[in-house]
Amino acid sequence: MLLLASFIITILYLYQKKHFLFQNNLEKIKIEHEKNILRSQLEIQEQTFTDVSRDIHDNISLSLTLAKLHLNNINLKDDLNFNKKINVAITLIGEAIYDLNNISKSLNADIIKNHGLLNAIENELDMLMKTDLYEIKYDITGSPVFMSSEKELILFRIIQEAINNIIKHSKAEKITLFIKYNIDRMELLIEDNGIGFSTIKFQEEIPLRITAGLNNIRQRAKMLNSECFIDSAINKGTIVKISIPY
Amino acid sequence: MNLSCYKFIKTKLKSMIEYFSKFYFTIPIQIMLNTFFVIACIINYKKIRGLRSLLLYSILALTQCLMGVYVNVIEEYTIESETFLENTINIFMVAEFIIFYVFLINAIKTVAIRKLLRIILVTFTTLIFYIWTSSNTFNEGPATLTVIESYLVIISCLFYYYELFKMPSANKIFESPAFWTITGMLFLFTFLMPFFLQRNNILWNFKYLYKPIYSMTFIGYILLFTFFINALKCKIKQPI
Numbered sequence: 001m002l003l004l005a006s007f008i009i010t011i012l013y014l015y016q017k018k019h020f021l022f023q024n025n026l027e028k029i030k031i032e033h034e035k036n037i038l039r040s041q042l043e044i045q046e047q048t049f050t051d052v053s054r055d056i057h058d059n060i061s062l063s064l065t066l067a068k069l070h071l072n073n074i075n076l077k078d079d080l081n082f083n084k085k086i087n088v089a090i091t092l093i094g095e096a097i098y099d100l101n102n103i104s105k106s107l108n109a110d111i112i113k114n115h116g117l118l119n120a121i122e123n124e125l126d127m128l129m130k131t132d133l134y135e136i137k138y139d140i141t142g143s144p145v146f147m148s149s150e151k152e153l154i155l156f157r158i159i160q161e162a163i164n165n166i167i168k169h170s171k172a173e174k175i176t177l178f179i180k181y182n183i184d185r186m187e188l189l190i191e192d193n194g195i196g197f198s199t200i201k202f203q204e205e206i207p208l209r210i211t212a213g214l215n216n217i218r219q220r221a222k223m224l225n226s227e228c229f230i231d232s233a234i235n236k237g238t239i240v241k242i243s244i245p246y
Numbered sequence: 247m248n249l250s251c252y253k254f255i256k257t258k259l260k261s262m263i264e265y266f267s268k269f270y271f272t273i274p275i276q277i278m279l280n281t282f283f284v285i286a287c288i289i290n291y292k293k294i295r296g297l298r299s300l301l302l303y304s305i306l307a308l309t310q311c312l313m314g315v316y317v318n319v320i321e322e323y324t325i326e327s328e329t330f331l332e333n334t335i336n337i338f339m340v341a342e343f344i345i346f347y348v349f350l351i352n353a354i355k356t357v358a359i360r361k362l363l364r365i366i367l368v369t370f371t372t373l374i375f376y377i378w379t380s381s382n383t384f385n386e387g388p389a390t391l392t393v394i395e396s397y398l399v400i401i402s403c404l405f406y407y408y409e410l411f412k413m414p415s416a417n418k419i420f421e422s423p424a425f426w427t428i429t430g431m432l433f434l435f436t437f438l439m440p441f442f443l444q445r446n447n448i449l450w451n452f453k454y455l456y457k458p459i460y461s462m463t464f465i466g467y468i469l470l471f472t473f474f475i476n477a478l479k480c481k482i483k484q485p486i
Contacts, residue, residue: 001436001437004433004436006434008429011407011410012419012420014411015410015415015419017414019415019416019417019418021415021418022415147334
């Protein structure tokens with residue numbers, strides 16, 4: 001009886017010891033995970049700032065500088081050129097306002113909070129369609145499941161990043177965006193028919209901007225605990241597949 | 247009529263107390279705990295999914311125990327009644343083995359061990375029925391078979407403890423109904439095995455010690471039901 005009782009007490013003691021170790025490890029993993037998420041968030045934020053500054057520099061600043069040049073060179077006596085230059089300046093300022101609007105819309109998370117992910121995607125694709133540069137195929141299957149606004153925002157940023165990559169690097173004509181709502185997860189597919197890139201090549205050989213964009217997608221997908229699959233081949237376009245648990 | 251009835255009850259009560267005293271009053275404690283467990287299980291029937299087989303077991307154990315008291319105290323002791331009691335003990339032993347083994351199979355997660363336990367369950371049950379039919383030993387006490395049963399259950403319980411250490415210790419062990427149930431089984435069979443191993447020896451050489459030593463088995467059942475009650479408490483506390 002004593003032996004048996006000692007046996008059980010020993011088992012209890014050893015198990016509890018193991019349990020505490022397990023809990024400690026779990027706590028460490030949790031902290032590490034939170035740190036990673038925070039780091040990813042900071043990196044993503046930093047990347048967003050870089051993108052915004054680049055957009056401001058490349059588009060808005062250029063338009064405003066040109067507008068300023070046109071306005072500076074106005075000769076009040078030359079009626080014909082006066083009107084022409086004023087009109088050009090107005091067009092350039094209009095473009096700058098349009099670009100600013102676009103940046104503001106893409107950064108504003110309110111659309112997700114107020115109208116949901118699908119409306120935000122449709123809005124994004126609408127803007128893309130207006131350029132008449134792409135043939136866009138957009139399809140949703142299954143009954144839409146609403147996720148938390150934080151999750152939807154990260155997902156929206158992934159889609160924005162993927163579309164941004166297509167616009168900037170792919171030289172594609174067709175873009176496919178496919179969303180499938182399953183019982184336990186949502187599947188997202190973004191495909192283009194652009195120039196693609198070789199996944200076999202070493203990381204250094206792929207242009208830095210593409211890898212940064214792909215890393216952004218991967219990091220954001222990781223934040224959603226989702227599986228991310230990116231496949232591409234030269235002249236065969238790129239596929240980004242993400243499977244997100246609800 | 248009333249007086250004779252009163253006298254009968256008084257005599258039977260006296261002989262019952264005398265009978266219980268031979269086993270150090272372990273029998274009424276076992277009956278009390280067993281009854282409490284049955285009632286608690288019935289009241290919380292909806293919440294005890296996974297432990298329902300223990301309700302069946304405790305009903306069988308209570309019936310068996312009360313039958314033993316009835317045959318030994320209230321009814322006149324005859325060879326027939328003794329045979330009847332041995333038969334019920336045999337049936338109870340098989341039911342006990344099956345219920346405990348099914349519980350162990352469900353509690354253990356390692357596929358290979360589960361397979362092994364299933365094989366042991368089928369083989370041993372078949373073997374018992376084969377022995378009873380071929381050698382006509384159904385009317386005899388289940389001493390040898392109980393020893394084998396004890397070995398098998400104890401080894402299976404040890405498999406469970408082995409698995410506890412092999413798997414990640416994510417759950418709190420004090421809140422695990424399976425842990426308390428299996429520990430109860432281990433205690434019971436650790437008490438039953440030495441007694442049934444030496445049963446014939448005690449009967450032949452130390453008959454005067456038979457009943458006091460037999461109380462060991464009741465202590466085993468008392469511990470079993472104490473652990474079962476603890477398991478039930480953990481199960482009821484768990485969110486559905």
